[in-house]
Amino acid sequence: MSSGSEYERVESPLVRQLVGMGWQHIEPMKSDPPPVTGRGSFREVLLLGRLRTALRRINLDDAGREWLDDGRISQAVSQLNRPQATSLLEINEELTEKLLLGVTVEGVPGWDGGRGRTVHFIDWTSVDPLARNDFLVVNQFRVDPPGDRAAIWPDAVLFVNGIPLVVVEAKSPTVPDPIGAAAEQLRRYANQRESVEPEGSERLFHTNQFVVATCFDIAKAGTFTGLVEHYGEWKTTAPVPEEAVRADLGVSVLSSQQRLVAGMLHPARLLDLVRHFTLFMQPEDRKIKVVARYQQYRAVRATIERLLTGSTRAQDGEHDRRGGIIWHTQGSGKSLTMVFLVRAMRSHAALVGFKVVAVTDRKDLQKQLADTAELTGETVRTATRVAKAKELLATPGKALIFVMVQKYRNPEAKKTDDQALKNIGELDPSAEVLVLVDEAHRSHSSALHAALRTALPNSARVGFTGTPIIMGDKKKTHTIFGDYLDRYDIRQSETDGATVPILYEGRTTRGGINDADDIDEFIDLYGLTPEQTEELKKRYATKRHVAEAEQLITAKAANMLRHYVEVVLPNGFKAQVVATSRLATVRYRTAFLAARDALVAELDALDPAWKTPDALERVDRLTAKRALLVPMPGS
Numbered sequence: 126m127s128s129g130s131e132y133e134r135v136e137s138p139l140v141r142q143l144v145g146m147g148w149q150h151i152e153p154m155k156s157d158p159p160p161v162t163g164r165g166s167f168r169e170v171l172l173l174g175r176l177r178t179a180l181r182r183i184n185l186d187d188a189g190r191e192w193l194d195d196g197r198i199s200q201a202v203s204q205l206n207r208p209q210a211t212s213l214l215e216i217n218e219e220l221t222e223k224l225l226l227g228v229t230v231e232g233v234p235g236w237d238g239g240r241g242r243t244v245h246f247i248d249w250t251s252v253d254p255l256a257r258n259d260f261l262v263v264n265q266f267r268v269d270p271p272g273d274r275a276a277i278w279p280d281a282v283l284f285v286n287g288i289p290l291v292v293v294e295a296k297s298p299t300v301p302d303p304i305g306a307a308a309e310q311l312r313r314y315a316n317q318r319e320s321v322e323p324e325g326s327e328r329l330f331h332t333n334q335f336v337v338a339t340c341f342d343i344a345k346a347g348t349f350t351g352l353v354e355h356y357g358e359w360k361t362t363a364p365v366p367e368e369a370v371r372a373d374l375g376v377s378v379l380s381s382q383q384r385l386v387a388g389m390l391h392p393a394r395l396l397d398l399v400r401h402f403t404l405f406m407q408p409e410d411r412k413i414k415v416v417a418r419y420q421q422y423r424a425v426r427a428t429i430e431r432l433l434t435g436s437t438r439a440q441d442g443e444h445d446r447r448g449g450i451i452w453h454t455q456g457s458g459k460s461l462t463m464v465f466l467v468r469a470m471r472s473h474a475a476l477v478g479f480k481v482v483a484v485t486d487r488k489d490l491q492k493q494l495a496d497t498a499e500l501t502g503e504t505v506r507t508a509t510r511v512a513k514a515k516e517l518l519a520t521p522g523k524a525l526i527f528v529m530v531q532k533y534r535n536p537e538a539k540k541t542d543d544q545a546l547k548n549i550g551e552l553d554p555s556a557e558v559l560v561l562v563d564e565a566h567r568s569h570s571s572a573l574h575a576a577l578r579t580a581l582p583n584s585a586r587v588g589f590t591g592t593p594i595i596m597g598d599k600k601k602t603h604t605i606f607g608d609y610l611d612r613y614d615i616r617q618s619e620t621d622g623a624t625v626p627i628l629y630e631g632r633t634t635r636g637g638i639n640d641a642d643d644i645d646e647f648i649d650l651y652g653l654t655p656e657q658t659e660e661l662k663k664r665y666a667t668k669r670h671v672a673e674a675e676q677l678i679t680a681k682a683a684n685m686l687r688h689y690v691e692v693v694l695p696n697g698f699k700a701q702v703v704a705t706s707r708l709a710t711v712r713y714r715t716a717f718l719a720a721r722d723a724l725v726a727e728l729d730a731l732d733p734a735w736k737t738p739d740a741l742e743r744v745d746r747l748t749a750k751r752a753l754l755v756p757m758p759g760s
Contacts, residue, residue, distance in 0.1 A: 135295040135341040135382070136264055136280050142386045143262050145373065147255045148283075151263045163287070167269040167276065170329045172261070175287030176202060176246070179259050183248040183286075192233060193244065200230040201244040205288070205332070213315065213327045214350060214412055218405050220332050224288070225249075225400060247285055249400050249472070254392045259286050270326040277314050277325050283390065290334045290399060291390065292349075298340040307338030308345075308353035315349040334399045335416040337385065344382035346389060348403075348414040357621060359385040359419045363426060388419065398422070401469040404461075418621075421462045424451045424611035425469050428587060431610060433475060437556045438583045445556075447585035449610035454618045455591040463561055463589070467525060470559075471503070478557055480524045482584070484577065485563040511549070518580050519552040528577075549576040558584035562606070564591070578605075672705040675712055682716035686724060 144150050153161045163172040177198050186192045193201075204223060210216045227245040232238075248257040266282040283291035294310050296303035312318050314325035315333075330349050337346050338356060345356035358381055362370045370387045371379055379387075389398060402417035402425075417425075428451070435447035453459050463483060470476040507527040508514035517526045558581050577584075588606040671677065689700050702717075704710040 130297040131295050134297060135339060138341065139281060139382060139386060140262055140264055142383060143390060146391050147260060149261045153265060162263055167267050170268060170289055171205065172284055172287035175259050179286035180244060183257055184244050197230040201228050204228045213330060216331050217333065224332060246288060249396060254396055260392050268326045268329050270323065279314060288332050289329060290332060291337065292333060293337040293339065296340045298342045303340035304338045304343055304345055305353045308356055311336045311338060317349060334403055339382045341380055341382045344385040346385060346416060348416055350413040357418050359388045361419045361423050362387040363423050400472065402465050417465055418458060420453060420613040421458055421465055424462055425466045427610045428466055429469055432585060445585050446607060448587045449607040450588045450590060451610050452590050453613045454615040457613055457618055459589050478523045480558045481561065482526045482528060483561045484528050515549060515552060521553060521555065549580050551582060552580040554583055556583040560584050560586045562586065562588045673709045678709065678712045679716045682713055683720040686717060686720040
């Protein structure tokens with residue numbers, strides 16, 4: 126249970142903010158009996174009275190009248206109370222599907238031939254969720270686990286139509302690591318700590334969609350399958366402007382908790398997150414539940430808005446204005462953002478029929494995206510040949526299609542089928558087509574993309590990139606896709622803890638050639654022979670010629686290797702060198718080997734009294750690094 130400090134500083138402000146957004150509130154006393162929260166016993170987690178009332182209200186017949194009787198309501202409720210699965214995660218997946226899609230109960234004689242009827246537990250589609258659904262927060266919600274184990278007391282549980290969807294654990298901001306302590310307590314409540322004896326009540330998490338750990342100053346959301354490092358802050362109040370939330374709360378600056386409550390727990394946002402932004406996936410050896418990060422939600426909502434309000438090519442007269450660029454740094458979950466986008470589109474009346482074409486230039490990423498996209502519940506079709514791409518793109522109507530850049534090869538000629546791409550022609554003139562391009566900054570001008578623009582002339586286009594679009598030919602990306610839809614750069618990712626901070630140490634070498642004076646400086650600096658000088662002046666040194674120059678590479682390799690030995694190697698890290706070409710790669714390998722041998726010889730020649738155990742260990746480790754100096758295959 127919360128201490129007085131936790132209640133006053135964290136729990137009470139959270140409840141007040143929820144009530145201000147339309148939530149009802151019950152605050153039971155420790156001595157109150159179960160009926161205060163609408164239950165027959167403390168072992169129950171569904172608020173059956175509220176659930177049965179909501180089922181009648183939101184399930185109407187064709188004339189808008191209530192039709193469910195007590196028997197059919199009991200049939201629906203029993204499917205939530207008696208899942209078929211056995212493990213908590215499998216139960217949660219089973220019941221989440223029932224919440225999203227509904228369940229079937231006995232039909233009504235004389236209505237549609239007496240066929241079984243679908244009963245929905247939540248009205249997902251109402252313009253005003255509060256008018257059709259019941260939103261209730263109960264703090265200090267006691268649950269008695271099976272057997273004689275002690276009760277658990279989550280600080281707040283959020284119910285929609287009597288169904289617990291969110292569990293919140295609050296800690297005082299004065300305790301050490303409050304978020305870690307709250308996350309650990311949530312794991313205990315859900316029996317996720319793999320202890321010998323059960324510690325909590327899994328029933329409370331059968332229908333749980335996400336959990337929140339908060340100390341007011343910091344609040345993070347995750348799922349019951351996650352560790353504290355998997356939790357994340359919610360740093361947007363979108364679609365409501367942050368200044369409007371500040372005004373409602375009467376504060377000049379929002380705390381992390383206030384921002385998360387406004388962004389995730391507003392009734393409309395909560396239903397949106399549950400319906401479109403939570404999913405189950407198996408990235409490694411076990412399945413997990415995932416809830417979107419704030420940048421994913423923000424990007425998807427911005428994209429949906431532009432798809433709905435932007436001008437089509439026919440309306441604009443020149444370009445389609447419904448797309449744009451999503452710049453999310455590497456590791457920020459772009460593939461999941463695509464999945465969330467498709468899910469959100471599929472429940473919107475104006476976008477549900479769109480053909481979605483995902484384009485990538487990497488085979489491994491294509492498989493990852495396709496596997497992830499299957500989480501949308503629809504069949505993913507992949508084109509591995511130009512002929513297959515033409516077939517899929519020419520088929521009208523709703524579809525989810527993956528096509529590959531630079532992978533369309535004639536199986537006999539073993540070369541890119543450029544002619545087939547050039548002759549692909551117009552395949553689908555419909556405006557109800559969305560093309561999603563991965564790594565848009567580097568592949569949008571390829572032959573396939575040009576072919577896609579011909580094949581799908583009226584499509585909307587959204588480009589995903591982890592690289593800022595700032596200069597040179599990359600400006601073409603804006604011309605093709607439009608303005609930014611959302612930006613989440615590496616600095617934001619580092620602040621959120623999603624990316625390990627990258628520290629840069631500038632180490633420069635004068636190698637640029639702009640005019641004749643620079644050539645003379647270059648000659649003096651690197652001591653070129655007369656023959657090399659003449660050749661250099663003849664060519665007037667391009668950037669590539671300079672970057673591949675053996676003297677320059679030799680000097681840079683020696684400098685990098687010494688830095689590696691003095692700074693990188695002692696800290697247990699590795700290093701990687703990126704070269705401008707295959708020729709430069711080979712020359713760097715030769716230079717590194719020579720620099721290594723020279724450095725080892727220099728160390729060997731030192732006075733034995735100077736050779737500390739640490740220095741000798743470095744020499745041994747450096748000599749052992751031969752395998753790291755072998756070029757990658759194909760380099």
